[in-house]
Amino acid sequence: MRLPQPPNPAPDEPLLQSSATTTPPPDPAVLAAGKTVYNQLCFACHQPTGLGIPGAFPPLKDSDWISAPNPERLVRVILHGLTGPIQVNGTPYNGMMPGHAPTLNDEEIAAVLTHLRHEWGSGASPVDPTSVKIIREKEANRTAPWTLQELEQLPPAPANVTAN
Ligand code: HEC
Numbered sequence: 001m002r003l004p005q006p007p008n009p010a011p012d013e014p015l016l017q018s019s020a021t022t023t024p025p026p027d028p029a030v031l032a033a034g035k036t037v038y039n040q041l042c043f044a045c046h047q048p049t050g051l052g053i054p055g056a057f058p059p060l061k062d063s064d065w066i067s068a069p070n071p072e073r074l075v076r077v078i079l080h081g082l083t084g085p086i087q088v089n090g091t092p093y094n095g096m097m098p099g100h101a102p103t104l105n106d107e108e109i110a111a112v113l114t115h116l117r118h119e120w121g122s123g124a125s126p127v128d129p130t131s132v133k134i135i136r137e138k139e140a141n142r143t144a145p146w147t148l149q150e151l152e153q154l155p156p157a158p159a160n161v162t163a164n
Helices: 028-046 072-080 106-120 129-138 148-153
Strands: 081-088 091-098
Touching (some): 028 106, 072 081, 106 129
């Protein structure tokens, strides 16, 4: 699937804009592409409503993971998956999500996360394909799903992987 590309930032511009108030609304074409990805790959577990299935699949609607100020953790979860105990809005889950690194390109991952953050993440900032590319390259040797403990031990996201 080929998705619309955002224009390249000017050389002196940061890769991603800061603060929700200055971030322009996401491109409708990107939102539509993200919704298509969701309806093909994510809805079977997280459900068309985004509410998941209690005890098995956590909700994405209003999830504090989805609305996180920095999307780095989200990008890692989509690329390589997630396993072991987590909490979503205070409710515990302990399942296994497969990674999508082999099936989704950088634009598709950015689009689905931009769509989810717009739709179900209180309008959190869009995710740039460049951020996905940077993280994908950094984790090129990874195959195993992340655990929450590993995600918590990561150093702070580099400035150019910040979506807000
Ligand atoms: C095969 C089922 C399955 C598929 C397909 C799947 N997920 Fe998940 N997802 C899970 C499970 C299970 C967890 C919780 C893992 C755990 O308990 O450690 C999870 C956790 C998450 C989380 C973090 C917790 C939360 O609820 O916010 C996000 C974000 C997420 N998934 C997004 C996605 C997106 C986006 C897609 C599609 C690209 C997707 N998932 C596809 C099963 C799935």
